[in-house]
Amino acid sequence: MPSVARLPVENGNPVRAMQELLRRLLAEDDIVGVFAPRQPPAKGAVMPSLITDPEALASVDPASPSFPVNAAQQVARLTRGDLDGKLIAVLRPCELRAFTELVKLNQGSLQNLIIVGADCHGAFDNDGFRAFMESNGGKPGIDNSADFLRRVSAGEFTAAANGGPALARACRACEHPAPEHADLTIGLFGQDTSRDVLLIPGTAQGEALVSRLGLATSGSGAGRDEALTRIRAERTAYRDAMFEETRAATATPAKLAEYLAACVGCYNCRAACPVCYCRECVFLTDVFAHEPWQYLGWARQKGALRMPTDTLFFHLTRMAHMSLSCVGCGQCSNACPNDIGVMELFRTVAARTQSAFDYEAGRNPDEKPPLTVFHQKEFAEVTGGHD
Amino acid sequence: MANRIGVYVCHCGTNIAGKVDVAEVARFARGLRGVAVARDYKFMCSDPGQEMIIRDIRELGLNRVVVASCSPRLHEKTFQNACLRAGLNPFLFQMTCIREHCSWVTADGLEATDKAKHIVAAAVARVNYHEALYSRVEKVHPDVLVVGAGIAGMQVALDISRAGHNVHLVERGPSIGGHMAQFDKTFPTLDCAACISTPKMVAVSQEPRINLMTYAEVVDIKGFVGNYTATVRVKPRYVDMRRCTGCGLCMEKCPTKVPSEFEAGMGERRAIYRNSPQSVPNKPVIDAAHCRQLGGKKCGVCAKLCPSGAIDFEQKEQLVSMDVGTIVLATGFDVFDPTPLGQYGFGRYDNVLTGLQFERLNNAVGPTDGKIQMKNGEKPGSVGIIHCVGSRDTNHHPYCSRVCCMYALKYDHLIKDKLGHDTQVYNFYIDMRCFGKGYEEFYRRVQEEGVHFIRGRPAEVTDEDGHLVITCEDTLLGRIVRVPVDMVILCTAMTPRADAAEVARTFGISQGLDRFFLEEHPKLGPVSTATDGIFLAGTCQGPKDIPDAVAHASGAACQALSLAARGEVTISPTISHIDPDICSGCKSCIDLCAYSAIEFDERRRVAVVNEAMCKGCGSCAGHCPSGAAQIRHFSERSIFTELSGMLAGLPHPPAATVAMAHPIPAAETHGQTAQGA
Helix, strand or coil, X not given: CCCEEEEECCXXXXXXXXXHHHHHHHCCCCEEEEEEEECCCCCCCCEEEEECCHHHHHHECXXXXXXXXXXXXXXXXXXXXXXXXXXXXEECHHHHHHHHHHHHCCCCCCCCEEEEEECCCCCECHHHHHHHHHHCCCCCCCHHHHHHHHHHHCCCCCCCCCCXXXXXXXXXXXXXXXXXXXXXXXXXXXXXXXXXXXXEECCHHHHHHHHHCCCCEECCCXXXXXXXXXHHHHHHHHHHHHHHHHHHXXXXXXXXXXXXXCCCCCCHHHHHCCCCCCCCCHHHCHHHXXXXXXXXXXXXXXXXXXXXXXXXXXXXXXXXXXXHHCCCCCHHHHHCCCCCCHHHHHHHHHHHHHHHCCCCCCCCCCXXXXXXXXXXXXXXXXXXXXX | CCCCEEEEEECCCCCCCCCCCHHHHHHHHHCCXXXXXXXXXXXXXXXXHHHXXXXXXXXXXXXXXXXXXXXXXXXXXXXXXXXXXXXXXXXXXXXXXXXXXXXXXXXXXXXHHHHHHHHHHHHHHHHCCCCCCCCEEEECCCCEEEECCCHHHHHHHHHHHHCCCCEEEECCCXXXXXXXXXXXXXXXXXXXXXXXXXXXXXXXXXXXXXXXXCCEEEEEEEEECCEEEEEEEECCCCECCCCCCCCCHHHHHCCCEEECCCCCCCCEEECEEXXXXXXXXXXXXXXXXXXXXXCCCXXXXXXXXXCCCCXXXXXXXXEEEEEECEEEECCCEEECCCCCCHHHCECCECCEEEHXXXXXXXXXXXXXXXXXXXXXXXXXXXXXXXXXXXXXXXXXXXXXXXXXXXXXXXXXXXXXXXXXXXXEEEEEEXXXXXXXXXXXXXXXXXXXXXXXXXXXXXXXXXXXXXXXXXXXXXXCCCEEEEEEECEEEEEECEEECCCHHHHHHHHCCCECCCXXXXXXXXXXXXXXXXXXXXXXXXXXXXXXXXXXXXXXXXXXXXXXXXXXXXXXXXXXXXXXXXXXXXXXXXCHHHHHCCCCCEEEECCCCEEEECXXXXXXXXXXXXXXXXXXXXXXXXXXXXXXXXXXXXXXXXXXXXXXXXXXXXXXXXXXXXXXXXXXX
């Protein structure tokens, strides 16, 4: 068990303590920048930002309950090639896991990167975040985040029972609330975040940083493990119920077509997906540029053709391409203009495809994506035991 | 502008027309979009059939052609050439199969006709997206690499060198000749193996066009047909081949004795040794695993005795690389180790021998100078020969080793000949397979010599009071027989080399279910492999006797020569292409490519296909999520359109409909099923 440091919180706002940590890290000679979610000048959701000026850190907010974009693609963009020093990236657990998948696909690199993760209570979808801000009395900036941490720790936002905002379904079904293989983890679970938060090194690089910053380390993060176990259990139960519900709703081709009936083919889910990494989606290439006579032929077969076409095909193709890398961040559902449960569908399918290969997206950067490796013997139940 | 497609439906005599209403299929095809003409004809592959296509291309201005007939494996080239003769690019042609895929496998004529229509509609839809492609021509390096210098490898090397091409002949052992050098006589003519193989060995060593590399192994192959680069590891012999005269003094005083591999354990050799005085090369080699000096102990006796100072303990292994155009593998076989068949007592009883051990016992230069004797030096009064040990046995090797019946007959004769007619010889056989030239005659001759033949697979061999007793059900008499003998010979199976899988990987070829190297086609391509420019000779492809191995070897030599002599090879254009504007550089395809044909361009961060190495297998295209990797002639667009054509409904619904596991209500599928999965 690595030793754990504590970051003291002043004025009751843990976000300030996180900002202070980043300020001290940015002051180190070999660190060229901080990549972190940042409050916009006006009210609104945080956006990932690349920060080089320590002054700009004053609006960084890793605890914000807004989650308009999964930052994995942006970190990949920043690490795809040379960087003149080390970059600190502050990521949610699901962003880190998505980024790990992108690293496996040669879209980004762990070199020159120091990953700071934070325990994640979850976030609202875009609508939910607006409702939260209204319910919180329209305070400015990071004070909302401190309030959120306090209220969510007290058990709020897990259900919209009182008509108030609830966390996104993806977050409530997420069994990975703590960052995996981050260099440094900011521990929030089970802590009184108005007093202090934990700083847990997860790698040798993380340990070196903690000692360079001269932070005193104590024995352990009291209460965090218990809180984590409890949160995981709650979320796993929610997830399994969601799987059941989604399976029932999509059990036949007809039901699946009905499930996706509102899809307009905007491809927002694909654009929002952090692990959909193609430069150009095959659905935009001429493979799907059908000729007018083809449409007419399909229409003639049944008397009527729903347009745009290829709806089911698009979603099935994306499942085939990406379900093994799906980290369940929920941005697909957040981006859907017609409220289709894309996250529910993808997570349900991903649970099956990933377990088929004993694979878990984002678990380990050294694991190869299953479809890119060849095993002489696998799926004996399909092959009948033959090679 | 719409294409002008010609569709030609073949009757294939009654093969297709007996089941499929071909005239109706042609009539249906005339109604398909873009079809300018559709005809049916008795035999499309005949000259008049081909002429019909050529005339239509010229007179009707067709720019696409579909032939619905047999498998493309049979006649795709025939019709592509017909298109070419008419001035149409052969890749604007599509052949589709309504025989193997339709008429032969469909019971009902109406269903077969409907299925043929679907198949034709798919081909017509797909051919719209064909592009003109052009084959590429690559130079072929004139030199040939031959791996293994047994009788097959030597034959290949001699055939090729005599045609004026250089051969690199690489042999793993210290001398050449292979298993044949261990034999005494050969069936059915009983000529001495040494008398017929040593002249070949000498010819190999004296042929200036053969670069003989013994005690060497191929460790790596790079490149593609016509342009391979082989890396050969030459193991240290610790004997300077230029200085050594082969006098043999060094071997007399070497203090270390170990069982000899060449004698199949029937005799010993020293740590410095050669297989026999007739070995080629006849210069010894030091076995580093057993040499005292190389093991760090004080010795060096051989170095002190050598009159020419040829012993060199400082020799190091060398890596030699060479460019060749084609490769012939002649890596031979291993002899089945009968130890797992414990019931026959091999390893427990002194006088239970393998066939190869008996060959050495019987060999004039073997450990007993050719005397057939038991361990105690006495001559056996009776000998039992058990056939099919490890062969035709589902617990070991299901195949027939093809040589055992004949060498057993040879032993029968030699035992009678050497030990006298009073010596009793019993054969325990399942079937006598004497199919070669002069083999049946030899069988008859041996029968007339008074040899016993008992039909049955023995249950066990036991030792009873110093006698071996073979217990067997004589399946012709229908009773158990117990035959006491002094000596038992096990006719052990020919098996693939123990390291066949590694060798297959090194050369990029496949193994069959029996683990022998897999030929391209069991009948029509028995010496070529699925990897262009790599051929098989002899028993590495499957059990063979000497005449078959030599014939197979000459076949492989001819195949290698036809490429080497022509000097160029046509490479199919139906290979992968990765669009650099679409490739995301995820490198997944690089790991998936079985032919190492994809490289990564670090500057552009995209994967690039090496066209010379790509075989067009489609692994990359199947995986690539963006469709950046696609196989020319099998583009995603043409495949999806083909599926769409295949699944399109027919104007008249079929008489019998196939029940679907999950019927999809038409209104709810939004038309996706028509566009493939």
